[in-house]
Amino acid sequence: xxxxxxxxxxxxxxxxxxxxxxxxxxxxxxxxxxxxxxxxxxxxxxxxxxxxxxxxxxxxxxxxxxxxxxxxxxxxxxxxxxxxxxxxxxxxxxxxxxxxxxxxxxxxxxxxxxxxxxxxxxxxxxxxxxxxxxxxxxxxxxxxxxxxxxxxxxxxxxxxxxxxxxxxxxxxxxxxxxxxxxxxxxxxxxxxxxxxxxxxxxxxxxxxxxxxxxxxxxxxxxxxxxxxxxxxxxxxxxxxxxxxxxxxxxxxxxxxxxxxxxxxxxxxxxxxxxxxxxxxxxxxxxxxxxxxxxxxxxxxxxxxxxxxxxxxxxxxxxxxxxxxxxxxxxxxxxxxxxxxxxxxxxxxxxxxxxxxxxxxxxxxxxx
Numbered sequence: 319x320x321x322x323x324x325x326x327x328x329x330x331x332x333x334x335x336x337x338x339x340x341x342x343x344x345x346x347x348x349x350x351x352x353x354x355x356x357x358x359x360x361x362x363x364x365x366x367x368x369x370x371x372x373x374x375x376x377x378x379x380x381x382x383x384x385x386x387x388x389x390x391x392x393x394x395x396x397x398x399x400x401x402x403x404x405x406x407x408x409x410x411x412x413x414x415x416x417x418x419x420x421x422x423x424x425x426x427x428x429x430x431x432x433x434x435x436x437x438x439x440x441x442x443x444x445x446x447x448x449x450x451x452x453x454x455x456x457x458x459x460x461x462x463x464x465x466x467x468x469x470x471x472x473x474x475x476x477x478x479x480x481x482x483x484x485x486x487x488x489x490x491x492x493x494x495x496x497x498x499x500x501x502x503x504x505x506x507x508x509x510x511x512x513x514x515x516x517x518x519x520x521x522x523x524x525x526x527x528x529x530x531x532x533x534x535x536x537x538x539x540x541x542x543x544x545x546x547x548x549x550x551x552x553x554x555x556x557x558x559x560x561x562x563x564x565x566x567x568x569x570x571x572x573x574x575x576x577x578x579x580x581x582x583x584x585x586x587x588x589x590x591x592x593x594x595x596x597x598x599x600x601x602x603x604x605x606x607x608x609x610x611x612x613x614x615x616x617x618x619x620x621x622x623x624x625x626x627x628x629x630x631x632x633x634x635x636x637x638x639x640x641x642x643x644x645x646x647x648x649x650x651x652x653x654x655x656x657x658x659x660x661x662x663x664x665x666x667x668x669x670x671x672x673x674x675x676x677x678x679x680x681x682x683x684x685x
Contacts, residue, residue, distance in 0.1 A: 320621045322661050323662070324665055325502065327663070327665035328566075332562060348550045349549055352553075355549075358373065358560070362560060366515050367486065368490050368515035368516055369516070370523075372513065372522050374548055375510060376511060379529070380513060381446065381496045384525065385415070390415050390444055391413050394415040396445065396446060399419060400419040400632040400647050401448075401450065403627060404636065407631050420647070422649050427450060428456070431456055431463060443469065445470075445471055446474050449474065449475050449476075449478035451597070451603055452477055453481060454483035456594075457491040457492070458594075461491070464492075470492075472496065473496065476503065477498075478598060480505075480598045482595065493518065494514060494515070494516040495516065496513075499512060509552055510552075511556065527543065567664075576675070577671065580672075584678060589603055602660045615681050621660075622661060623659060623660060624659040625658060627654065632647055
């Protein structure tokens, strides 16, 4: 069996480091806050090239807290894509603002800057760019448009830990960046976790306060806040994993290069990486017309696949109230009907990648 992702294989490879780090936290009983969290925040900020970082409860909270501190609220509009996980839009809705969905480019499957520009109204306050599948969006063009219209730029980097745009790591390409440490991410915790990073230290200071019941001192609450904190155990785990992240990302890049070369003549549509981008291949997503058939046959051969994501957000029941009709975002709708995620994780062996390639090549020739 070749799984879509193998978290146990990763754990086995760093078991002694992880067990030692967790044991130290248990002995110190530093479960909320503490040195491990402070050190992880400093190390992750440095990794991203950012001046400050705050750990929070999860990636959805990271987006929500960032929007709140940027002043987004009822009556505002925030532009993002429909081809993403629902958390991106949920964070907008939670502030009381309205999510506005725009279409994607068919080649990269990322936000189309032309669609962004066309969707801006007097109520638009911000744009959330989604660095989907491990590849950064076209940040120079998007930031230029945003600055021209006085919009804030929030990076949803939940799938792009360590990715580069024009030699600069995601996390410092907009006003603020939000990360998820969900276990299956390139940098994943052993539970929920998230972080916000920025070059604006005051912004991070205000997010830290909002995320900790509106306080910086134990019983002095300056504002009404929420409870969204990255705990000490998760921080200790993430500190260990961060030291391996570049190595793991390089392995993903090798697997992706192998997939791209070997599947070039197979008849499937392969993912495209922008020349200015360096993807960290959180997912390797191909496109086929007979998706269900391919998935079923691969499953018979012990190869797991996934779909990220089968129904664009504007077609989800949760966003029916927006009244967006079918066909409004044709590229998103087309892509969503064809995408299939193949196994992708650092610990994949060359033999396993070859097995997947052989199976996909054989099956697509039969379709």
